[in-house]
Amino acid sequence: MGSSERKERQKAQLQQQILDAAKEITIRDGFAALTMRKIAQAIEYAPGTIYLYFESRDEIAIQLCRQGYQELFECLQPTMNIADPRDRLRAIASAYSDFGLTNPATYRLIFMEDPKFTNAALSQVPIDREDGAGMRSIQLLVKVFDDMKADRMLSSDVNSARLAEIFWTSLHGILSIKLTFPGFLTTPSEELVKIMTDTFLAGLSPDLSL
Known part of the structure; x- marks a missing residue:
């Protein structure tokens, strides 16, 4: 390995170390407590070193998103391996809920903090790139409704993306x-998600116009 390759690898390792420390601080103390100085202390580097890799706390937040x-x-x-789109929708809802409740700090950061972080993380990122995973997640839902249309469970005129957005916002509301x-809500999350999903599916029909 040449010296330039070694330097690039070391740079990537330190960048990830910075992000790992930032994530740990966010999980432990909340995003509001995240500062460049705290990150520097966590990785035992001078604060100025962090700025060689990230311009600001906001840039770190976007990368964490x-x-x-x-x-x-x-x-x-x-x-994606579930053939029946209705069962797939139920599985997506359950997995989404589990993710949010198991990783509350991450969920808050990517959906409930300053929208400029979310917008920056989602915008101008091709869906086939690794950091385009946010849009790929949405497309999993869109495909559910596309497959329902293909199976004639829904009219071909129904807007799959709109249905995906409605369902996603319903899930997000619960979480x-x-x-x-x-x-505030006494019903367990799992039960709320199941009832919401079953009710949503019950309202879908080939006659639906949306």
């Missing part, structure tokens, strides 16, 4: 309330 979307996609990806006001 992209990693969070990748983790979410990896959680949802196994559902955001559970994470923000855990004592």
Whole structure:
């Protein structure tokens, strides 16, 4: 390995070390507590070193968002093997809920913090790139409704992307309330997600116009 390759590898390793430390701080103390100085202390480097790799705390937050979307996609990806789109939708809903409740700090960061982080992490990223996982996650839902149309469970005129957005926002509504006001909803999250999904599916028919 040449010296230039070694330097690039070391640079990538330190970048990931910075992101790992930032994620640990976010999980432990919340995103509001994340500072460049705390990251530097965690990895035992001078604060100025962090700025050689990331321009700002916001840039680190955007990278954490992209990693969070990748983790979410990896959680949802196994559902692609389920043939029946209705069962696949139920599995996606369950996996999505499990991800949010198991990784509350990551979920808050990618969906409930400053929208400029989410917008920056999602915008201008080709869907086939690794850091395009946020859009790939949405496309898993779109494909569910496309497959329902192909199986004549839905009219071919139905907008699959719109249905995906409606379903996603319904899921997010449950999780955001559970994470923000855990004592407000007395019904367990799993039951809420199941009832919402079954009710959503019950409302779909070949006559639906959307």
